[in-house]
Amino acid sequence: MKKFLQILLHLAGFPLLIALVVLESLHIIESGLSYGVMVFVGVIVTVVMAIIYYLVFGIMAKRKKKSIYRQTIVSILVAFICLGGLWIAADVFLPDFLDDATSGTIFYEDLADDFNSRADVNKELLEEYINRNVDNGNLKTLSRQQYLDEGARNQEVMDLLKKHFESIDMDGYATFVGPWIDMADDERLTIPTLIHLIINQRETQDKPFPSRGEDGVMVNDPVLWSILDMLGEPMEFDLGPDGMGVIPPQYLGTLNLMQSFINELLASVTNAIEDEAVVGSPIYIMLNNGTVLTLTPSNESRGVLKYMSMAWLDSNDLIFAITAFMAVRRLFLIFAGVLVVTTFAIGLLRDDSKEEKKKAVKDRPLSDTELSVLDRDNLKVEYFRPYDPSQIVITQSLNKLDFNKMNTQLLYDSQYKVTKQYSDEEFIK
């Protein structure tokens, strides 16, 4: 029965944790399977921790050098450090590390309990990237579904992504020097900031940008990127009376009538904006509903996402690994507590079993020969305590000894934490 209980308690520890981690990570694994081993990081870490725990536990039990109490304490410490300690340290160091490593785009707080949302974002980013490049003809070897199914396993997709990111990074983001791009990213996109971002001269590295030309042939001509490409979202300005109030109400009707002609003019303005002397990257300007001016960046037509998403996509395997690692956090913290309890309970059961064995040895009549080989452990009064107990070395026949006196002495020693070795001669009746 005790053995069975021990097995049950062992099963309620790491084996149960591994099963739960697999269940918890299923969504992440499904979302990022094409990134291979990275999505299994959570499960791998759990298995490694289990191996460490069982190695320590097994080696101590086999060597029998330490008392069961000590073995139990060491096992509890190992379990706590591997599970709780790991995450207490991670909670201290990982937030700032993650902030730095992702340039302030992914935060610990985003992942700690909401890792599945992050997995969804990671998955959708890749799908959106593939869709855009299938739409603009950059990817045409396979069908859309085949590209989507293969995901990151498709080398053509990953090669294209690498070059696209290099271009938007080196010829885009890195060319915006000074404080302006950070201010735009941080809800301080003021008019002077926008002017600086458009007008400031920028040093480019002319990285090749693979795209399909009008004749259907892939070309690698470098391109420039505007601030709108970095932000990646269309901007809308309502010039009418309900918005900025630039257009007086009496002209609204005329503007509505002339909208298609104005949009023709704006198409020419878009071409002018694409000129290197102006911005160097197309910004599609359109008038909608007579008063709403929409500025659409080139991301969609070029097949790229906004800068931040491209940076994530470029490191999507690592982000999946971090996400998979974060998915085990809550379970590790819960099981740090569970394992302390189960390991302690296992220790008590083991100790109890040992006591029973000892009692069985003590209760049966012993021959003189048996007594001569009786080792001191068999008569050691072992209290569950964090120091070495005193011991009485038995060499005489048991019926000559005063067990009450022996017990009192060991009890006294245990009370005052004294460790001594006594000869049994002191305890003869």
Place this chain on the structure above:
Amino acid sequence: MNKVKRKLSNYRRMKTISYLIGFPLLIVMVFVCSISFIGQSAFEDTWWYGVAAVAALWVVVTLLQIVFSLFAKGWKARTMFTLIVAVGLVLASAIVFDAYMGKEFEKLEKENQEYGVTIENYEYQINWFSTMTTGKKSMTKKFNDSVFDFLKTYHIDYKADNYGDENTDLSEIVYNQEDDAWYSPNGMFADGYIFGIKQALNVLITYHEQQDYFKAQGKDADEELQKALTALENNASSEWNKYKQTAEYKKAYGENGEAYKYMLTLDRLDAILGALGRELEDSVGGLGPILSWVGLEEYAALLSYINEDLDVDTIVTVINTMGLFEEPITRDTLAELLKGFSFYQSPQAKPIFEFIEDENLKEYAYVNYYATVHGAKIGSVLIGPKIGHVDMNNSGFPEDMGYTLEELYQLRTEISYKPQFYPLFAARRYLYVFAGVIGLSTVLAYHFARKEKELFATLTMEGN
């Protein structure tokens, strides 16, 4: 045996409890009282002062206790010494603190008398900083609220921030802790500098003070500033015009100056107009006959200018031909207009304000620039028809939500002492309360330690 064991355990337990109700409990109580400071931006760096103060007292008492125990072996002497030191230090700290703070508050009142600021006296604040009556708002809460309102109004944080590691022209920036500000080589705020409360208050107060100063003389500060700037520009022998001949200035604004990389110049405008003319040529080509047909031949003729040769000179010619302005405009007139639109103040060259002789006006010029131009750049406008968070997506707050000079003085005074003093008030509140408790705790701890020792000695002697 079991009875003895129980007795021993009881003594040990009582000794520990006695010890814990002394300094450890004092620290816990001060921490609990300090909770209202935690998470508040004004107290971010100081909330722990009270806890640290009582912890330091504990350390001092413990150190003295250890040192004394090396010389005195008798428990009576040790108890007496520790008792005197612990109670004495606790009470002395509280009494000295009261005396010191009373003086500090008197000094504060004197210093701020001219600003008409309200400073409740020490005896009032020491009790109201954290209220014990249910439902009564503490002074800490009121202070936190007023700081929050100010920061929200002007869209800033309590502590300053800076975007980027260098200026737009890659010049170095330096942080000054005392000012809580990042500076450029020319001594002005760095390009990406976001005001903290300290500098925002300084700028606003100086702005209003200088406005009032000129008003008192029957003048308008803005008009005076404009006059001074025009004079500096127009006087060929002004210090400003002399400075413009130096290498420092020429590096930024001379021919091919660094600063032009970050502003719209006439050359760049020429290139932009050329690209625009080229692309629009075909689109507007068909408009000519329509305009002529409706009798706008004059405008139809203008369309012929829209081609790849379109440039600033063409625009100037067209405007002058049409006689849109009384005075004919020149390329320079347009250059001035562009300057107002996208001027980049080089962080390495002195601004024109530096050469204003009138110190009041010079000061006003700087703060006016920071409050309006710099504020508009960073989306934290301090002065203007709209203040605070004004950017492409936010329209800020109306001007009348801005703080008056009196309110600014009040807030400046409060942030000068409350964040430092209030956390210490938490320690002081419990020092008096705990003087007796710590005395009792010391006596009891020694008593139970002695009893434990005696029992142990008895057992050893009996050979049990």
